[in-house]
Amino acid sequence: MLFNFLKWKKSKKVKSPKFDFTKPDEIPVVSIQLPIYNEKQVARRLITQICQLNYPKDKLEIQVLDDSTDASAQKNKALVEAFQQKGIDIIYLHRKNRVGFKAGALKEGLAVAKGEFIAIFDADFLPKQDWLYKTVPYFKDEKIGVVQTRWGHLNKDYSLLTKIQAFALDFHFVLEQVGRNFRNHFINFNGTAGIWRKKCILDAGNWQGDTLTEDLDLSYRAQLKNWKFKYLLDVITPAELPVVIHAARSQQFRWNKGAAENFQKNYSYVLKQKDVKWVTKIHAFFHLLNSSLFAVVLALALLSVPILLIKANSAAYHVLFYIIAFFGLSTLVFILVYAFTYRKIEGKKASVWKFAGLFFSFFSIAMGMSVNNTKAVIEGHFGKKSGFVRTPKFNSVENKKIHIKTKRNLSWENGIEFILMVYFAFGIYSAFQLNEFGLLPFHLMLFFGFSFVWYKSVFKMS
Template structure:
């Protein structure tokens, strides 16, 4: 029995090791990209008549706190109005539709080309709304922004020129963060997203592997959408699905790391859980739907097939980590048994996995924070905190992953938006729900607490760091789910003064780091 347990544990570690090697290859591509001069074809517009027609789509669903901020911001887009239309794709079922209609009427009176499109039902959810809008869209190119995104006025002028390449189907920009320092939760979400947008997207795009449109802050060629089969609502991540179908059709994607589109991060654990559930389940659904097509496509390289495998399955590693955590408890009691020394010695090579994770995450963090003092020590704290809480979410995400792989369908649930500017000084609370899943998370927290206690009792400390991270992660998830605040800094700045500073910086900042500096200046760290 002991041998079987160790073999299973070793196989799980081997899977994580292979995944870490794929990230190491992305790091190599990322570093090579920094020395590469971009020679992409680009249009150089000298007259308004030369601009192509663009449609901006804004999918909405019951997002009253942010709708005015979104529409006022979009109205500042610097692009010839006779070559622009904005579609507000409003599936709202609450009174936010009235506010949206009122603002749209005001903007239309000012000469801004915006229209309000509604549906009688949410068939296909976001994918259905985008598809319905596409049927009426006049634009040759379709830009998409979720309700919490605030593109800068020159966003179209920085992205549209790349479509001079007739095989280019998508230009995706990097997400920025308006509220990264709101709490520990938002800091960790920013940490993860920065890694994705700095290292993963850059590494895959430079290596000519498949990347994904991230659902927002990107622009499509309309013919690419239609050629790839249009938007489909049979997965929870319609953006990833269409991305793979388009690239399998031979369309090229362009990722612009330098163009930053700031947005608001979820500020409650329930909002973050909802978003993580949708992303992780959607990724599993897309693996089931699209990976066989990748394998059968003759024009995909071996490297693209490998990276697509890990790309579509990366969320499934939460399930691997959860299994490792549970199995590591009996493994703890086998570590001092000399009869298993050979197996344990062979498993030591997998210690390289966390080292590779550390190196790759630091490369992405360093890219954004290289000018900050003590950035390495801040990174180290964020790294271990992030992975601990990611482990704490492993049960929640594993449920999503298994549902995705086994084909259980569920409703597309939009991530709630709270409007940073309006709620920065307010504690956002949601009713506590004692669910069966929360009870299981409490039991796992106690299980890893037992593992920590046992390490000291039997004098075996090899798994102690792992068990400490699992215990901390599940403790954080449990406490925040019970509305017990963890990691929320005190807000000292008078509301009026900070809002004025925020508005000025959100309008003029060239990089979200300036927004981070604002938080630092006002004792947010």
């Protein structure tokens, strides 16, 4: 990915064919879908923002796909009716059930959509007014099925939790998406802040709700049908990051379980596809499998304390440990690729010390989430179904200090996280007792990560 990204930076950018929007007959009809569910804090902000997008009124339709079961439904409907009175082509579609969850809502809206192209925004996104003018023109190339933009972060500096989420997402949206797209490997539509060709959706089999990441699923089915994806690194669509730990946990659970479900659903089709290059198949295989890394991380973490004790007391195994240590170089690669991403995002503001602090925090808390995410991965691979749990949004941009009145649903995962916090404290203690410090940085990060996740989950939440 790093090599691909660096080659992309040095390459002469090929100009893509684009619609000429100075010619009215080249401006296509676009439908914007807004799938929402009990989004009382942000729904009004989203609908208002979308109604202010620059695009010819006679070429734009807005669909509010509202599955809400709370009082926000009536407020959303009233807001839509108010914009209708202003001459905006906006409709309100309310389902009495959540069959297929988000995928079901998108599919139902698609059946009556007027547009040749379908833009999708989740409730916490705020596209800039010229967003359609920066994305729609690329569909001049009839092979393009999707145009995806990069996520921005409205509340990046709200807390340590939001900072590390932004840090992780930036890696995906800079290094991974660019690296894959540049070499024509499979990438994924990110569920929002992108636009589809309606024909592409239908050709790929339409939205399907049998996985928790319907966006990844449809992305792969579309690319297996030889549709191309266009990724726009420099078009940024701002969004709000989860500000409470239970929201981040549920989002991580859904993403990681959905990825595992998609591996089981789609990997065999990828490997059997005759007109896909073998290197693309390798990238796609591990792309689908990437959430399973958390199970490996948790296993390595659990084994690290016994390994520390064995290494200190069994001289016969020292050579083996030196060989194993060689693979620690993978951590240096990990640091390097995140450093490139950080530098790309921050530019002249990039600081070595700030990066070191962010990376330590991110790496630690990611490992601290490994119990939550490993459970998700196992359920995904073994076919255990669960409902689509939306990520709560609190409009932290306007509400600088949020007082959360959410009931804490403590789980057995929290108990395991506490046990592991104590377990890795013992690992740190053992390092000093045995005068064996090779695994000390690893155990310090594990202790910090599990302490942070456990404390935030049980006591503070945000």
